[in-house]
Amino acid sequence: TSIGTSPNRVGGLGRVTGRNEYVADIRLPGVLEARLVTLDCARARIISIDTSAALAVPGVRLVMTAADLPQPVPRFGPQFEDRPVIAVGETKYHGEPVAIVAAETKDAAEEAAGLVHVEYEELPAVFTIEAALDPAAPLVREPALRPNDRLAATNVLREHRIGWGDIDAATADVVVENTYTFPMVTHFAIEPHAFMAAPDGDGIAVWSTIQHPNWLQKVIAKVLDLPLSKVRVFAPDPGGGFGGKQHAKLEPLVAFAALRAGRPVRLVLSLEETFQAVRRAACEVRVRTGVDRDGSLRFEDITADYLIGAYADIADRVVGKGSYPAAGPYNVPAVRILARSVLSHTVPSTAFRGFGNPQVNWAVESNLDEAARAIGMDRLAIRLRNLAKKGDAFIPFDTPADGDWEQTVRRAAELIGWDAPLPPGHGRGLAVGIKSGPTTGLSYSTVRLLGDGSVVVLAGTSDMGQGARTVFAQIAAMELGAPLDWVTVVMGDTAIVPYDQQTSASRSTVLMGNSVLQACRSIQAQLRTMAARLHGLEESQVTVDRGVVRLPNRELSILEVLEPGLGALGGQLTGNGEVRKDAEPGHPLGGSAAFFEFNCTAVEAAVDMETGDVTLVRHVTVSDVGTALNPLQVTMQDEGAAIQGLGHTLMEHYIYDEKGRIRNLGAIDYRIPTSMDLPLELISEAVENEDGPGPYGSKGMSEGALLCVAPAVAAAVRDAAGVAIRDLPLTPERVWRALRDRPTA
Numbered sequence: 001t002s003i004g005t006s007p008n009r010v011g012g013l014g015r016v017t018g019r020n021e022y023v024a025d026i027r028l029p030g031v032l033e034a035r036l037v038t039l040d041c042a043r044a045r046i047i048s049i050d051t052s053a054a055l056a057v058p059g060v061r062l063v064m065t066a067a068d069l070p071q072p073v074p075r076f077g078p079q080f081e082d083r084p085v086i087a088v089g090e091t092k093y094h095g096e097p098v099a100i101v102a103a104e105t106k107d108a109a110e111e112a113a114g115l116v117h118v119e120y121e122e123l124p125a126v127f128t129i130e131a132a133l134d135p136a137a138p139l140v141r142e143p144a145l146r147p148n149d150r151l152a153a154t155n156v157l158r159e160h161r162i163g164w165g166d167i168d169a170a171t172a173d174v175v176v177e178n179t180y181t182f183p184m185v186t187h188f189a190i191e192p193h194a195f196m197a198a199p200d201g202d203g204i205a206v207w208s209t210i211q212h213p214n215w216l217q218k219v220i221a222k223v224l225d226l227p228l229s230k231v232r233v234f235a236p237d238p239g240g241g242f243g244g245k246q247h248a249k250l251e252p253l254v255a256f257a258a259l260r261a262g263r264p265v266r267l268v269l270s271l272e273e274t275f276q277a278v279r280r281a282a283c284e285v286r287v288r289t290g291v292d293r294d295g296s297l298r299f300e301d302i303t304a305d306y307l308i309g310a311y312a313d314i315a316d317r318v319v320g321k322g323s324y325p326a327a328g329p330y331n332v333p334a335v336r337i338l339a340r341s342v343l344s345h346t347v348p349s350t351a352f353r354g355f356g357n358p359q360v361n362w363a364v365e366s367n368l369d370e371a372a373r374a375i376g377m378d379r380l381a382i383r384l385r386n387l388a389k390k391g392d393a394f395i396p397f398d399t400p401a402d403g404d405w406e407q408t409v410r411r412a413a414e415l416i417g418w419d420a421p422l423p424p425g426h427g428r429g430l431a432v433g434i435k436s437g438p439t440t441g442l443s444y445s446t447v448r449l450l451g452d453g454s455v456v457v458l459a460g461t462s463d464m465g466q467g468a469r470t471v472f473a474q475i476a477a478m479e480l481g482a483p484l485d486w487v488t489v490v491m492g493d494t495a496i497v498p499y500d501q502q503t504s505a506s507r508s509t510v511l512m513g514n515s516v517l518q519a520c521r522s523i524q525a526q527l528r529t530m531a532a533r534l535h536g537l538e539e540s541q542v543t544v545d546r547g548v549v550r551l552p553n554r555e556l557s558i559l560e561v562l563e564p565g566l567g568a569l570g571g572q573l574t575g576n577g578e579v580r581k582d583a584e585p586g587h588p589l590g591g592s593a594a595f596f597e598f599n600c601t602a603v604e605a606a607v608d609m610e611t612g613d614v615t616l617v618r619h620v621t622v623s624d625v626g627t628a629l630n631p632l633q634v635t636m637q638d639e640g641a642a643i644q645g646l647g648h649t650l651m652e653h654y655i656y657d658e659k660g661r662i663r664n665l666g667a668i669d670y671r672i673p674t675s676m677d678l679p680l681e682l683i684s685e686a687v688e689n690e691d692g693p694g695p696y697g698s699k700g701m702s703e704g705a706l707l708c709v710a711p712a713v714a715a716a717v718r719d720a721a722g723v724a725i726r727d728l729p730l731t732p733e734r735v736w737r738a739l740r741d742r743p744t745a
Helices: 012-017 106-115 129-133 213-224 251-261 271-275 315-323 357-375 379-386 405-416 468-480 508-535 558-566 631-650 709-721 732-741
Strands: 032-037 044-050 060-064 099-103 117-122 156-164 174-182 194-200 203-208 231-234 265-268 282-291 297-309 334-343 426-436 441-450 455-459 487-490 543-545 548-550 555-557 572-581 596-607 614-626 682-688
Touching (some): 032 106, 060 106, 060 251, 099 106, 099 251, 129 334, 156 315, 174 357, 194 251, 203 213, 203 251, 213 231, 213 251, 251 265, 282 357, 297 315, 315 334, 315 357, 357 426, 379 405, 379 426, 405 426, 405 596, 405 614, 405 682, 426 709, 441 468, 455 468, 455 508, 468 487, 468 508, 508 543, 508 548, 508 558, 508 572, 548 558, 555 558, 596 709, 614 631, 631 709, 709 732
Parallel strands (some): 032 265, 203 231, 455 487
Antiparallel strands (some): 044 117, 156 334, 174 282, 282 297, 426 596, 441 455, 543 548, 548 555, 596 614
């Protein structure tokens, strides 16, 4: 069996040897190299753009501004079509392009970009939640672009309200109220964002590091006014995405440039430029937690303001879906959640591993710790007392709890040694996190069983390191009796592979995995018919299961049926799969959760009382996964998420100056976790009860282990040092200042 084992990753050798071809590695004949022209401030009125000096540079073939595009300049976006292909009239954030230069060489393009003269007037701008919400603040989006919107005269793009019970009538023995902040961080994928476009007959071909090739195809078709059949998107496996490569960013601009030049145009962003392209939303969360003396939660009253940036991208969906389970995986009688998407003159935010949940989870779990302390209750015990049991409708109008989550929590507590004595300066923290899985979805697949028993799987999913190719190959090998290395998985070309809605929300194993399973079982049905014909039997007398054809008196391999069944003419068997999760009218998110990602993280930390430095002595992460189809990949995803979560917890944050310029662009001034920052001991486990909706009882995973890193680490610091810090990241300076300023007895 291939399921439940950890074979070598499909395509893994190419990744580790450098043979994988990423978008930035592809150079078409005659391709022009492109560079962007940006302004040295966030918001400015564009008075004029003089391109003459740039056009005089040898090798320059194109300098394009908004004036060279169809008028009005097309806009695009996954939720609101608010982002122009290039800045029109004014820039909205530091790094927004006002022109694009294409030349025969990178050097010529770079030189010419520096010679484009832009006359501009710097305008007042807002960079923080407080400034954006000020009634006198300049508006980020023009009210004319928000017709019939009661919030059009504000910087609040949208409000999301969710709740149940009567929060105003709710009472509790103790009420704990605090405000928490979460920083603006970037995805920092190893592969830079890269884009290329080329005229393709009477259409266009686009290469992108995109996670959603079919979605990009629709965007390009619309802005260029082309039918979908005339837009081909190539999406080689991305070298990391984490949500930052879900939706179109600069692809429409590059496509227009290629059509105008009549040649391929290629744009590869530097790491610094990616900071100006995508980020996670910053957030301020105010939490009122009501709890009785026995530890019973009585209410949660939560207000979360997410700073989403200059354009909506998918950020408002992040706000709505991320805040929806804000009260956590607990049975709480009364809940009120208000989450607001706040526009600002900063880099547009987008999806990021966890999709809005880490921001609010940080606050709510931290506040629960404070509530436990206020009533003198053990922090593990208060969670176990309120944790939803399997089948509980902890969110009354959504999918009931789909796991035995107490198992996960108790195992994490056991692995961290919750009750064991600690040396001075050490503390423990524990937190749980939950994320709603996909609420809608559509995945098609095609599987071909070839004449020699080998298999081709065609799927529109992107494999950005999560191992989708491997899991799909494992499913096909299991169901069709082929050795794993006889299975080829084809992805990344909209002209070849069937439609997949998107690669996000940890959906691929469940939705596309079920689609591949369905396609394989369609082939099994054809084999059953073939075997019955060959052996003069009724189809009801034949079964095909996991690579074996069973007749009344013997068993055959699939190849022993396939070869004689196809005969001298050869051929193949083809199966198609379709898995659809339709919208549910009236549901706050448009649909209930296909599954929940649930994780418990426990941490032991040591705090240096002189410097504020935090050392993670042990980091435990336990996830409820249903079935680990590939245990090693599950471990790798959980450990990767755990370490990524340490970034926003301990060090990562954007720094802006008074002009709205990001001052810590790039790897030198913006810190991410390195080998020097890893926990001294990292333990990850999975709870498997085969209770998921995916193939063989699996659930989606890979985001859960990031959700609750921050509250677990902060709780350990609080336990060790006696100070509660409510602003991330927990830098040594911030911890040191908290220690210095704590009240003395």
